[in-house]
Amino acid sequence: MKKVLLATDGKNFSPSAFDFSQKLNALEHILLTGIFLPSPELTYSFAGTSPYVPLIEEYGAASVEPAVEKFLEACVNSGMECTVHKNLNSFALSELKRETRFADLMVVPGENFFDDIKITGPDETMGNVLHISECPVIIIPENAAFPESLILTYDGSPSSVFSIKSFACLFPYLCHLPAKLVYCSRKEEAVPEEQNITELVNRHFPNLSVEQLEADPKKYLTTWMQGYTKPILIAGAYGRSGFSRLFRQSFISEVLNEHKIPVFTVHMK
Numbered sequence: 286m287k288k289v290l291l292a293t294d295g296k297n298f299s300p301s302a303f304d305f306s307q308k309l310n311a312l313e314h315i316l317l318t319g320i321f322l323p324s325p326e327l328t329y330s331f332a333g334t335s336p337y338v339p340l341i342e343e344y345g346a347a348s349v350e351p352a353v354e355k356f357l358e359a360c361v362n363s364g365m366e367c368t369v370h371k372n373l374n375s376f377a378l379s380e381l382k383r384e385t386r387f388a389d390l391m392v393v394p395g396e397n398f399f400d401d402i403k404i405t406g407p408d409e410t411m412g413n414v415l416h417i418s419e420c421p422v423i424i425i426p427e428n429a430a431f432p433e434s435l436i437l438t439y440d441g442s443p444s445s446v447f448s449i450k451s452f453a454c455l456f457p458y459l460c461h462l463p464a465k466l467v468y469c470s471r472k473e474e475a476v477p478e479e480q481n482i483t484e485l486v487n488r489h490f491p492n493l494s495v496e497q498l499e500a501d502p503k504k505y506l507t508t509w510m511q512g513y514t515k516p517i518l519i520a521g522a523y524g525r526s527g528f529s530r531l532f533r534q535s536f537i538s539e540v541l542n543e544h545k546i547p548v549f550t551v552h553m554k
């Protein structure tokens with residue numbers, strides 16, 4: 286049994302993120318812990334250059350109660366073991382970081398997560414969440430399908446390898462799905478440590494193929510994604526080129542919002 290966090294703000298309960306958690310529970314019994322953060326109307330630093338999420342008690346427990354009620358009702362209806370954490374005595378992101386330290390996985394909605402933050406936008410808030418998390422994260426867009434195939438993105442960086450290994454350890458029952466190891470490169474650029482990475486991934490993913498893309502993945506992302514059946518994308522949170530660079534800048538937004546594809550990542554500390 287694994288402990289899975291479902292993080293949401295107090296205003297937006299995500300049925301899609303809950304449905305994903307429920308399907309994980311059908312494959313392996315989990316303890317689903319609801320983490321409910323405040324829903325501020327406006328959040329920014331005094332300098333106006335970086336976001337922060339203010340003290341939870343500034344908004345009070347009442348702001349999270351609607352989401353808590355929906356969460357508990359959904360857990361009862363599905364027969365899923367659950368618990369609720371509503372710690373109201375610290376900064377929200379600091380509290381979330383502490384919670385991730387004692388969890389195997391965090392599931393986060395890809396849409397409407399702190400969408401009230403007008404100064405910096407929700408994408409920067411999501412980036413902060415990914416950065417502070419001390420466990421792997423799956424971001425679930427609304428109406429996303431449960432995975433039927435795997436896209437393992439690799440750019441030669443330690444973080445991309447770490448994400449692939451983390452996914453395999455967490456979800457051995459998904460590793461039998463059709464999987465593709467994708468390396469995005471410039472023309473005539475060899476795959477870094479090709480023998481080592483293929484030896485590793487072949488041990489975990491028996492239905493694996495390898496693809497090297499010699500094109501701008503952002504430019505051809507829509508066409509390329511159409512070749513996969515209900516995938517989940519596994520990516521390192523940081524890197525120097527290819528997918529990891531896109532991930533750091535705008536890849537999350539495009540994959541989640543336009544293609545409705547879940548993203549698995551883990552920040553390598």
